Amino acid sequence: MKTSDFYYDLPQELIAQSPSEKRDMSRLLVYNRKTGVIEDRVFRDVIEYLRPGDVLVRNVTKVIPARLYAKREGTGGAMEFLLLKRVSETDWECLVKPGRKARKGRTFVVNDELSVTVLDQLEDGNRIVRLNYEGIFEEVLDRAGEMPLPPYITKKLEDKTRYQTVYARDDGSAAAPTAGLHFTDELLDRIREKGVLIADVLLHVGLGTFRPVSAENVEEHHMHSEYYSVSEEAAALINGARANGGRIISVGTTGCRTLESSADDSGIVHAGSGWTDIFITPGYKFKAVDALITNFHLPESTLLMLISAFSSREEVMRIYKHAVEERYRFFSFGDATLFL
Secondary structure (H helix, E strand, C coil), X not given: CEHHHHCCCCCHHHECXXXXXXXXXXXXXXXXXCCCCEXXXXXXXXXXXXXXXXXXXXXXXXXXXXXXXXXXCCCCCEEEEEEEEECCCCEEEEEEECHHHCCCCCXXXXXXXXXXXXXXXXXXXXXXXXXEXXXXXXXXXHHHCECCCCCCCCCCCCCHHHHCCCCCCXXXXXXXXXXXXXXXXXXXXXXXXCCCXXXXXXXXXXXXXXXXXXXXXXXXXXXXXXEEEECHHHHHHHHHHXXXXXXXXXXXXXXXXXXXXXXXXXXXXXXEEEEECCCCCCCCCCCCCCEEEEECCCCCEHHHHHHHHHCCHHHHHHHHHHHHHCCCCECCCCCEEEEX
């Protein structure tokens, strides 16, 4: 497969720069994989497509204010760090800009509470850095860092809670699991009242998830790894629902990759934690996911390839063409799709 097979044209003005006024009033494109029918709805209508006994699987990761702006100790040269992966209590793998200045041994000051020392450079250009601080890390980072909004969002986010799901719980992501941004507490309550079960899993989202694939051939792309965890309770809930004829509905590609990483060939989801670099492309046979709620994805991205595996490349291109014609909003703060 060629990476260019997953390219589509998108008008710049359709890239959402801010979230909708109400989370569950964003638009929802519903696609039935059996009939090929496309429906244009509002996100709160998603409840109409859920049945008693289904399980809605959501990712409870929480985005940390991972973008740090700093100045070099002594010279005042500007540096930007983007925390990606925690490797010890104080050390992180991160992106840096400009890379030529982030040399081993140099220290950069973020504020009076926090400084960053470069420890090592990795083969891909990322750095291992040490965060120097006193006190409670989460509180220090909250005062020092900014939300790591994707580069295609150029408008300042006034309310940083809008880049978190209402059920975000466990710190660790460098980007939001954006399909979950559309849910409200009230909508989730209505879903429970209908008899739909909710299972919580965890996958800390890395920025590599959202990057276009640079390799000419899809098979040559190296997928980054992300930490995931599935509890005994969540696994039991999911497996019990499947045994009773319920569907497993993933909120987002992050939940999907978590389930597919933890399921065996028979579709049984196993509790556990670890690192996954699963790369789902057309031809993949899904083991644990029956339906998928997701946002629109970047051209030539691994996520576009994943949903093309869940449906087909040709059908996804047709869906996206319809979305452009109907003026849907794309990407992180954009509208959602439901694949049934």
